[in-house]
Structure formats: C-alpha cells, structure tokens
Amino acid sequence: MPLIHISLRAGKPEPYRQAIFDGVYRAMRETFNVPEDDQFMTITEHDAANFRYGASYLGVARSDNVVFIEIIANNTRTLEQKKALFRRIAELLGEGPGIRPEDVFVGLVEVAKENWSLGNGLAQYA
DSSP states (O other): OEEEEEETTTTTTTTHHHHHHHHHHHHHHHOOOOOOOOOEEEEEOGGGGGGOTTTTGGGGOOOTEEEEEEEEEETTTOOOHHHHHHHHOOOHHHHHHOOOGGGGGEEEEEEGGGGGSSTTTTOTOO
C-alpha cells in the first residue's frame, strides 16, 4: 500500500500531471506487485522560489523540469524490485509526459507493515 507524494515546479497542465500519476502507478503495478486500485498519490506544485534542487549533484544534469517522487511503502521488496521500480518509473515518465530520465528523482521510504491505518482507525496489516 504505497503512499506517493510528487513535487514539481508549478505551471504544468493537468494532462502532464495525470501522466505522471499514470506512469508511477503503472510502474508500481509492474514492479512492486501493487494491487489494482491501490492508488494513494498527491502532486504538489511549487513556484520557483520554493523549489530547489542540485542541478548537477552526483553528475546528473537536472533541469527545472525535475520531479521529486517520494514513495512510502512496506519494507517487503527486494533490491532487484527497487531497482526495477526506479528504472520503470523513469522509462514510463519519459514516454508520457516526456520527462527526461535525469529529471526523475525517486526516494523510497520503507516502513513496517503495522505502521499503516488505511481507514476506520484500524491497523489493517498488523
């Protein structure tokens, strides 16, 4: 049950933002075995004064189109699944909405399964 927060510079049209949602969700389904309809995602847009990134950190040439994707998920995936997820997100976002791989920044935060309440005040995975 991943929870996904996406941050980007303000000004992109709705179809662009929806393509990000679609690409990230598809990558999650393909590589992390996320069930159908397991979609809990937000996009937050920031003006230039409130959005900063390292333009060349670790030798990656980022642009103002960089997208930060934070994924909070159960700590149950293998290293190979994680690598596949990162690769697939970059591929799919390249196809639509056309984000360069250098501008796809993903952070995975892993939590224990019992740390979720998906509604009704219950710990569904505990």
